[in-house]
Amino acid sequence: MTPIDASETAEKGKRLMPGAPSVTLTAWQRQQRGLTVSLMALPTVAMIGVFVMPLLVLLWMSFGGGSKTGFSVQGYIDLMQPVYLKLLMFTLQLAFITTVLCALLAYPLAYLMVNVSSRFAAWMGVVLFITLWLSFLARTFAWIIILQRRGIINNFLVGIGVIDSPLELVYNKLGAYIGMVHILLPFMVLTLIPAMKAIDPAYVRAGLSLGASPAKVFRDIYVPLSLPGLVAGSMLVFTLAFGFFITPAILGGGRAPTIVMAIRDQIQQLGNLQLAAATSMVLLVFCLGLLFLYDRIAGIDRIYDKGGK
């Protein structure tokens, strides 16, 4: 940016600042301000309507809003049962391990897609997108076909004589992890790619020309610069995994019960919207707490950084 640009922006900012009495606005400036306000109105209303309102309604419902019994903290009292803590802990574990596995798998994948020929990268991108378009349920059942006792993997291993009886690959926690990592991996890859693309190759060249080994350049230059993508990706994957329901329910074979299954039962079986809303609010607070912790460790504001700046 040139200094002239900067001063102009500052000027404009001052002029647009409401309640700056020393500046008299011309008709053109007033019109410009009106335009800015009206253009901003739409996203503001959308933000409130789509995100803030439903949350407030949920909060209201969690205290018995809209129910026959009136306002109470009964929903939160009902939550004080050890089973909910147990389900929450397992769900956290599931989401955390899934996120770590996704990060470990996605990083080299994204690196490959960014750093090899663009045609190959384009093909891999297509494959990733196709996976995203297929329904969760179809992909979940596809994993059953692969992992089950008479599935592709077991038939092959038994056929070549490596094992005598089929391995238990699905309908347990392992199956749940495989399914979740598969479904969430594209999200991690697709957030990593732009972050890696934004890394200026000059930094890497500079490091190499100054005599650092490729491994050192990768560790000390490339990885830190790609961190924004990793932070954003892991937040996205963790949040999605936290709320995942159908894949662990089916592939887990009853051995991977998550807190979301409890919410499902609260709504569909018990019709207890207050309890379901209270559970969701607790989950939300929990997620925000984790986010705060994550911010302290990794720095969420990195997401808005551009690679290399």
Place this chain on the structure above:
Amino acid sequence: MKSRFGLSALVALAMSLPIGLHAAEAPAEFKGTGKLVVNNWGGPTVEKMHAAWYGDFPKATGIDVTFTSIPDVAKLKIMNQVGNVEWDVVDFEGAQMLQAMKDDLLEPIDYDLMFKLVPKEQLDPAQMTKYGIGSIAFGTIMAWNTESIGKTGPANWTEFFDKTKFKGRRALYARPKPTLEIMLMADGVAPKDIYPIDIDRAFKALAKFGPSVDLWVEKTSQWDVLIQNKEVDLMGSSLGRTVTQIDKGEPLAINFNQSIMEQSFWTIPKGAPNVKDAQKLVAWMAQAEGERASLKLFPYYSVANKTAYDGLPNELLAKMPGTPEHSANSLTINAQWWLEHDAEVQTRWLSWLSSR
């Protein structure tokens, strides 16, 4: 492909029957002009089923019918709260209907109107309640793979869990209902003595028999995959799904002893856009012709109109849970009990499930 042609032929046959009998015959009070939205369980078969069920209702009455899925009391509750009920007729499970009644979400069924079309004595009184008339009852049944287990399978739920007598992998629904009932029957309780459920005894039995279940099934659609791939040998599975797989040639046998039936009901939500016409459709669907046509398509449900079974071939009756022989020692889910105890059972169930 073959079975699909077979089915469409059946549909054509089923649909041609009531048209011949009823075309433009609807009594004056059944005429209308509106459009009804029926909310039911969806899936690939539901349209055929309803085509058979209501037959020429739109033609005879002038009232159009469209479908949505799936019945959900919580959703209805919210639609009711905001004053925008979208459904005219809902196919609720028994427990769902009671839940909806508790929240005062349903309109009473107009039986006077129904009896103008269907003689009262044809209908099963057990399925005629103030806010709903029996639509179908679906079954959970003992089934086994005849190749791995043999022609003779478990005679009751106690034998079902007998690991020395039947070596193989077992699957049940990952739900407390009807798992608690199954556990009690395995523990030696006769179907007629199940209710009120002794919850402590049921969970004790679950602790005993539960570990021999290899796989807990989340969705009904999983049975097809499990059966076709021979993932399990013994199962407490959906009667409809199992019979369909047997008809496709899978080596399975079923046993109606201690089978579990759960009754669903046609209901009309309070504040539905078109309550009057909804009453007409609900009455219309209680007629024997439509119910018989639907039984021919899906010979594994039971229906409210007892005369619907008349004239059905024996090989169809052999699969049906509603015949006297098959229902002799079956258990019907007590929806009232579940409504009162669901919350307590649900937490204990989840706690058991998550402690393994």
